[in-house]
Amino acid sequence: MNKPGLKYGALLLLLAVVVYHSVYFKKLDEVKAKGARTQFDAAAYADAFWKTKLLPATTKATDLNTLIQALKTDKDQAFAAHSNAMSIGNIRYFLVKGQGKITAVRDQEVTVSLTNGPDIIVATEYIFGNAARDASGLISLTEFTNTMDLNNVSAEINQIIRKRVVAPFKTSVKTGMEVEFTGAIELNRAHLHTEAIEVIPISIRSVGT
Amino acid sequence: MQISLQTYRPIILKFQSLIALLLLCITIGVLSDKFFTVANGWNVLRQISVNICISVGMTLVVLTAGIDLSVGSVLALSGAIAAGLLRNGIELPANNLYIGFTVFGAIVAGILTGSLLGWFNGWAITRFKLPPFVATLAMLTIARGLTMLWTEGFPITGLGDSFTFLGTGWFLGIPLPVWISGGIVLVTVLLMDQTRFGRYVYAIGGSESAARLSGVNINRIKIGVYTLAGALAAVGGLLVTSRLDSAQPNAGTSYELDSIAAVVIGGTSLSGGRGSILGTVQGAVIIGVLNNGLVLLNVSPFWQQVVKGIVILLAVIIDKSSAKGE
Numbered sequence: 099m100n101k102p103g104l105k106y107g108a109l110l111l112l113l114a115v116v117v118y119h120s121v122y123f124k125k126l127d128e129v130k131a132k133g134a135r136t137q138f139d140a141a142a143y144a145d146a147f148w149k150t151k152l153l154p155a156t157t158k159a160t161d162l163n164t165l166i167q168a169l170k171t172d173k174d175q176a177f178a179a180h181s182n183a184m185s186i187g188n189i190r191y192f193l194v195k196g197q198g199k200i201t202a203v204r205d206q207e208v209t210v211s212l213t214n215g216p217d218i219i220v221a222t223e224y225i226f227g228n229a230a231r232d233a234s235g236l237i238s239l240t241e242f243t244n245t246m247d248l249n250n251v252s253a254e255i256n257q258i259i260r261k262r263v264v265a266p267f268k269t270s271v272k273t274g275m276e277v278e279f280t281g282a283i284e285l286n287r288a289h290l291h292t293e294a295i296e297v298i299p300i301s302i303r304s305v306g307t
Numbered sequence: 308m309q310i311s312l313q314t315y316r317p318i319i320l321k322f323q324s325l326i327a328l329l330l331l332c333i334t335i336g337v338l339s340d341k342f343f344t345v346a347n348g349w350n351v352l353r354q355i356s357v358n359i360c361i362s363v364g365m366t367l368v369v370l371t372a373g374i375d376l377s378v379g380s381v382l383a384l385s386g387a388i389a390a391g392l393l394r395n396g397i398e399l400p401a402n403n404l405y406i407g408f409t410v411f412g413a414i415v416a417g418i419l420t421g422s423l424l425g426w427f428n429g430w431a432i433t434r435f436k437l438p439p440f441v442a443t444l445a446m447l448t449i450a451r452g453l454t455m456l457w458t459e460g461f462p463i464t465g466l467g468d469s470f471t472f473l474g475t476g477w478f479l480g481i482p483l484p485v486w487i488s489g490g491i492v493l494v495t496v497l498l499m500d501q502t503r504f505g506r507y508v509y510a511i512g513g514s515e516s517a518a519r520l521s522g523v524n525i526n527r528i529k530i531g532v533y534t535l536a537g538a539l540a541a542v543g544g545l546l547v548t549s550r551l552d553s554a555q556p557n558a559g560t561s562y563e564l565d566s567i568a569a570v571v572i573g574g575t576s577l578s579g580g581r582g583s584i585l586g587t588v589q590g591a592v593i594i595g596v597l598n599n600g601l602v603l604l605n606v607s608p609f610w611q612q613v614v615k616g617i618v619i620l621l622a623v624i625i626d627k628s629s630a631k632g633e
Contacts, residue, residue, distance in 0.1 A: 120412025126398055129405040244465035245553070 138247045144254030147237065152255075155193060155234040156280035156300055162196035163215035166292050169285075177287055182235030184228075184248075188287040191233035194297065195280040197305065203271055207296070210277060219296040220279060222264050222271070225256045229298045233282035256298075263299050276306045323625060324573060324589040331593060335600035342603055349482055353550070355595030356484035357382075359588060360543040361562060362569040363495050364425075364536030366587040369570050370512045371532055372579025373432070373439035378540040378566055379559035380450035381424045386544030387454050389417030390463040390554035393470060410469045417548075418541045424450055425537015429530030447563070455556050463554040474550030484546050491539065496584050508532060512579025568615065569594050572622040593618075 160180045168176035181190035196218070202209040206223035231237060231252045242248045281297035319326065336342045361378045368375045393413035397406040408416065424446060431442045476483040499505035507528045510518040519525050543562070548554045573590030575582025597618060601611045 116415060120409055120415050122407045122409065124405045124407060126400060126403045126405045129396075129398075129407075246462070246464050 138242075138250075140247060140250035140254045144251050144258060147251070148255060148258050151236045152230070152234055152300060155236060156195065159193040159195040159280050162194040162218065162283075162295070162297075163212055165192060165194060166215065166295070169290065169292055173287070173290060177285075181285070182232055184232055184237070184239050188289070190285055190287055191229045192283050192285065193233040193280070193300075194283055195278075196297075197276070197278045200271065200273055200275045200277060203273055208271060210279070216293070219294070220281065220299050220302065221296055222268055222299075225259045225264065225298055227256075227284060227298070228252045229282035229284045230255045230259060230300060259298065259300065263302060267299070267302050270304065275304050277302055278305045279303075324586060324593065327572075328589060328593050328596065331596055331600065335596065335603065339600070339603040342600065347599065347603075351592075351595050351599045352485045353482050354599070355591050356482070356488040357543040357546050358562070358565050358569055358591045358594060359488040360491055360539050360546065362566040362573075362587045362591050363491055363584055364539035365563075365566040365570050366573070366575055366582060366584055367495070367499075367508060367532045368439070368536050369567075369575050369577060370508050370579055370582055371529055372512045372515070372577075373529070373532070374443065374567070374577075375425075375428065375533065375536050376440065376443040376563050377424065377428060377446035377450055378536065378543075379562035380447045380454065381421050381537050381540040382544035382547065382559035382562060383554075383556065384424065384450045384454045384457070384544070385417040385421040385541035386548035386558055387458050387463060387554040387556070388420045389413040389545055390466055390548050391457055392416050393466055394463055410467070413470065414473075414545055417545050418538055421537040421539070421541020421544065422534050423537070425540070426530060426534040428537065429533030432533065433526035433529050454558075458554060458556045460556055462556065464552060466549065466552055466554075471549050471552045474546045474548070484550070487542065487546065491542065492584060492588055499584060504528065504531065509580055512576075512581070514580070565594055566591075568619045568622075571619060577623075590622075 165176065165180060168180070177190055181192050183190045196210070196212050196215070198210040198212040198215070198218075200208050201211045201217065207219045207221050209217050210220055211217050237251070239248070242251075279297065279299055279302040281299040281302075283295055283297050285292075285295075332342070341347055361382065365375055365378060390413070392408040393410065396408055398404075399406070428439075428443050428446050431437050431445075432439050435442075472483065473487075474484055478486055499508065507518065507523045510521070510523055511525055511528055515525060540559075544559065547558055551558075569590035570582070570587050571577065571590065572593050573582065573586035573588065575586060594615070597615060598611070601614060606614070
């Protein structure tokens with residue numbers, strides 16, 4: 099064989115070795131069937147978490163009035179005792195409960211004047227973020243193989259709140275209504291503002307007349 | 308014996324980057340007790356590994372009196388292609404065929420992507436006589452757009468332990484990215500010092516017309532240089548993707564500025580023909596140490612940008628005045 103022939107032959111052989119070690123072939127329907135079996139179902143996970151973990155956990159939620167007082171007295175102690183978060187940093191989440199009178203109803207939120215406490219906001223339109231997922235501290239990061247699945251769980255829990263909590267509440271809400279609620283709040287440990295607390299509701303219902 | 312600053316001027320000029328690095332390290336070390344720790348040292352080396360990969364390619368481009376603004380976007384697309392192929396493979400429903408990619412295959416595909424985009428830069432610049440600034444600026448937006456299309460704007464995650472080892476693993480007590488960037492530097496130094504290709508790169512940057520009259524195939528060398536720059540940006544992209552275990556659609560944004568800064572601080576002339584790979588490595592270390600120091604000293608990210616800009620400006624001014632002196 100002449101020199102160029104040898105050169106091209108060697109190159110072709112190298113290319114064949116690279117391709118051989120780079121790709122593999124399977125039947126598409128088999129891969130899809132296996133993928134469907136192993137794919138994470140965020141909606142199902144969120145539904146199960148909602149029913150079996152989050153709703154039962156609200157019975158142990160911290161009273162919001164008590165929490166606000168504790169934050170004013172000893173911030174670090176209050177954060178250590180009542181907050182949860184998956185990530186490091188100053189953003190922490192609290193599972194809270196409270197009771198009060200609705201003093202204002204707006205498109206995105208209602209203002210609730212807590213019984214013997216300050217005014218707080220309950221979100222009724224923009225339900226986003228990880229507060230509802232992380233406040234109970236009952237989901238562990240190690241349960242997930244990637245962050246996308248974890249984020250999808252948050253999105254699905256927020257979707258449940260929109261459909262099962264907020265939608266029915268919005269049909270009957272009016273100023274002056276006495277309500278009882280549980281929910282999740284997000285606070286920044288480094289820049290704490292207790293005067294502007296917003297609750298993502300997990301349950302909210304009218305009480306009394 | 309009279310000793311004046313003039314006596315040491317040639318030495319100071321020769322080692323100006325090293326002296327600057329030393330002064331920077333001492334200053335940060337005095338101000339922060341966390342700087343001179345082993346963990347921080349490895350952290351800095353890991354971080355600069357990506358910039359070294361990109362900057363080495365950028366040095367070759369700048370030596371030919373060119374510029375490559377697309378390296379950040381090429382990095383993102385190469386990382387995303389590798390991650391996408393590794394995670395999802397290629398589906399051919401018409402043939403009921405699934406083509407899966409091994410880690411090796413994904414790495415090869417990523418590097419080929421970068422090389423192809425780099426080759427296209429070189430081809431556009433030489434074929435249509437486009438200014439490198441314009442051609443690579445166009446590629447910057449093309450590659451970023453393709454990255455968004457490929458990832459649909461979402462990160463591609465869950466790439467597996469074998470792939471993430473590339474960016475997070477250790478070998479003989481040293482982080483793997485440091486070995487990779489070190490290997491790239493070594494090979495490129497040899498390429499520039501020991502081969503005809505290296506001499507042609509310097510010749511083109513020194514005087515393109517003289518190089519052409521000497522029989523150098525300018526277009527071929529330039530295309531080769533841009534292809535190499537694209538391939539090295541792709542290696543950087545693979546390191547970033549594997550370190551994060553995720554291909555981010557906005558990865559590599561403004562990385563071109565850090566790499567140009569490393570090249571300039573390392574003493575490579577933006578008008579081409581003068582500079583070295585080892586100088587660029589020093590430049591990348593200075594940028595890395597500066598970034599690290601500013602974070603350790605709790606300097607606001609907005610001020611960090613101002614400080615980096617001033618350092619680059621000073622480096623160019625010093626380089627210009629030393630060139631005049633020579």
